[in-house]
Amino acid sequence: MSEWTWPTPGISYGGDYNPEQWPRHVWDEDVALMREAGVNLVSVGIFSWAMLEPREGEFDFGWLDEVLDLLHANGIAVDLGTPTAAPPAWFYATYPDSRVVTRDGVVIGPGSRGMVSPSSAAYRRAATRIAGELAQRYAEHAAVVMWHVHNEYGAPVSDDYSPQSVAAFRDWLRERYGSLDALNAAWGTAFWGQVYGEWEHVGAPAATASTANPAQQLDFARFTDHQMRACFIAERDAIRAHARQPITTNFMAHQSYNTDLWRWAREVDIVSDDHYLWSPDPEAHIGLALSADLTRSVARGKPWVLMEHSTSAVNWQGHNIAKRPGEMRRNALTHLGRGADGILFFQWRASRSGAEKFHSAMLPHAGTGSRVFREVVELGSTLGSLAEVAGSRVRPQVAVLYDWESLWAQELEWRPSDRLGFRERMRTYYERLWRDGVTVDFAHPEDDLSGYRLVVAPASYLVTDAAAKNLTGYVAEGGTLLVSCFAAVVDEYDAVHPGGFGTPLRTVLGVATEEFLPIRGAAEVELAGERLPTEVWAEHLVLDGAETRGVYRGGPADGMAAITRHTHGSGTGWYVSTALSVEALAPVVAAVYADAGIVPPGRPEGVEVITRHGETHDYLVAVNHRDQDVRLDLAGTELISGAEVDGLRLAAGATAVVRAGGDRAGGPA
DSSP states (O other): OOOOOSSSSSSSSEEEEOOSSSSHHHHHHHHHHHHHHHHEEEOTTOHHHHHHSTTTTOOOHHHHHHHHHHHHHHHHEEEEOOOOOOOOOOHHHHHHHGGOOTTSSOOOOOSSSOOOOOTTTTHHHHHHHHHHHHHHHHTTTTTTTEEOOSSTTTTOOOOOHHHHHHHHHHHHHHHHHHHHHHHHHHHHHGGGGGGOGGGOOOOOOOOOOOOOHHHEEEEEEEEHHHHHHHHHHHHHHHHHHOOSEEEEEESOGGGGGGGGGGGGGGGGGSSEEEEEOOOOOOOOHHHHHHHHHHHHHTTTTOEEEEEEEEOOOOSSSSSOOOOOHHHHHHHHHHHHTTTTEEEEEEEEEEOOHHHHTOOSSSSSSTTTHHHHHHHHHHHOOOOOOOOHOOOOOOOSSSSOOOHHHHHHHHTTTSOOTSSHHHHHHHHHHHHHHTTOOOOOEEEOOTTTTTTTTTTEEEEOOOOOOHHHHHHHHHHHHOOOEEEEEEEEOOOOTTTTOSSSTGGHHHHHHHHHEEOOOOOEEEEEEEEEEEEEESSSSOOEESSSSSEEEEEEEETTTSSEHHHHHHHEEEEEEEOOEEOOOOHHHHHHHHHHHHHTTTOOOOOOEEEEEEEEEOSEEEEEEEEEEEEEEEEEEEEEETTTTTOOOEEEEEOOEEEEEEEEOOOTTTOOO
C-alpha cells in the first residue's frame, strides 16, 4: 500500500455523479446545489465506458473534460472511476467468448451491469487500455484527488464456468499444487473415484448429478477471488504508471462473500465500502455497524470511505423500506463513528430512466423541496462541523474472527445442518456485543491478536494449523478466547482434521467434539441455575481438562456438557457448543467479560456510543436508535451544536459528537 493523503480536507461528503444522463444545462444546476449541500467529493465515470470509448480504440473525452473543469471551478473534488464494470455493446459483439457462463451452462449476455469473465484476456486488455488512457489524460487534472477502479467486484456476478475460465483455473491449480498427485491428495479425490490422471481432465465445479467435490468448490472460490483481484491490479497498475493519487475500489464488506477483503485491502491505497440497509431486518442498523467495523478492520484501523449508501429506499430488495426522518443521519454518523472519514451516497441526482430509477438519491425526483434533500443539506453542514474528527482512530479491546475462506467452506452443501450458517452466527455474536456497548475489531485467525483482551470466534468452521497455533498462543499469554459451535472442523482443504472434530483447538479449549447432534425441536442449557433456550444445534463434547459451565437439558445431548471453560497458560478458552440466541448469550458473555477484565459501559438499550481517539482529544459519537430521549454520562464540547455538556440529553432518534473533556475522557469503547 503506497503513501497517500486524504482526498479532501476534513470529512469527505458527496456521492456518485452521472452527468452523462442529463442535458448540459442540468450540470450547472447540479454543482450549485452540491455547493448548497456541502458536497466536496463526487465519483464520476463509473458506468461511462460506452461514452468514453464509443468504438474500440476511439476515445471521446470532451464531455468529461468539461465536467471535471466545472466541478473543480466549484470547489468539488473528483474520485475518477474506470468504467470497466459496464463494458460497451461493441465489446460484447467483438469478443463474445468473454461472456460469463453460469454453473448450469447458461451464457450471460449484455444489457445489464457487471463484469464479463475475469479470466478473459480480451477484457483485461480493454480494461487496462481505458484505465491507462484516463490516467494519462487526467493524472494532473486539479479536480482528480482519487481513482476508483471498477465497481463492486463480485456483484452481480463473479463465478465463471466458461472454457477460458476453466483453462485459467487449471493454470492456477498447477501453480498452487505443482502436481496432480498433490491436487488429488488435497481434494480427496479417492472418494467417489474422482482421481485425475491428466490436467486436461480437471474442470470447474459446474453442475453435476449430485454435489460437487467440496475441496474443488472451495478452491474455485479462491480462484475466482484471485481472478477478480488480478483484474483490479491490472487496472490499478495501468493508472499508477501515470498518476500519483490514491487508488481504491468499493468493497461490500459483510454484504458480499465473493471477495476475501483481507487480501483485497492490501492492494488499495484507501479502503472504501458500499453499504445498504437490509429491508427485512427491523434492526438493520446493527448490520450496518457490523459492516462498518469490518471495513475499518480490513483497513487495519486506518480511516476509510463509505463510498455508497442510500438517502432512503433502494430498489432491488423486493420490498424496499424508505428511511424515516433522521435515519439517514443516524446511518451516516454510525459509519463516521466506526472510522469512516468519507460519507458518500449512490447517487447525487435520481435517474429518470433505467433499472435504478426508484433508487433514492441525494437530489430525489421530488426536488429541493423534499425532506430528503433538506436532510442531505443538514448532513453536509453537520459533517462540515466535524472536520477535526478526521484522522482519529477506533481502538477496541475485543476482536471477532472473520475468515472469508471459512465462510465459503461452511456455506457449501451437505453440512450437518443448513440452519447453522456463518452469517447467522456472526450476526448473533456481534449483536450481543453491540447490545452490551462493546465496540469490536474484526481479525483474521492468523493475525497478531496480542493487543486484544478478548477474541470471539462465532463461525470458525475452517481452522488452519497456523490459526490454531496462533489462538493457542494468544490464550497461553493471557488472552480470553470465546469459540462458538461447529468450530475447527476442517482444514484449508475442507478435510476433517486428523483426530476428529475440534482437534486443532483441543489444547486451548480442553474439549473436542465426538458427534454433532442437530436438535429436532428445542432444548435448554442450564447455566448457573438459569435455563437458556436453544435450538438447531448440539454437540457431544469430550472433555480434556475443561470444566463444565453449562449442561444440556432435553434434546439429544441431555445431561451432557454444553458450555465449557478451560485454563490454558495465563488465559482462558470458552466453548459454546450450541446455537444460543442473542438474548441467551447474555449470561455466557457476561462470564467471559469477567475473565477478560472487560466492563461493558452500560449504555441504554438501542443507543450506541463509539470512541474515536485523536492525537489530542477523544471523540464520542452517540447515536440514539430509540423513540425515547436518553441521558448519557458524557462531558465535553458537543461539536455539532458547539454546546458544552456535562451529561448529555440525546433526543429520540438524534445523534451527537462530543469532544471529550479532561484528559482523553471516554476511554476505549
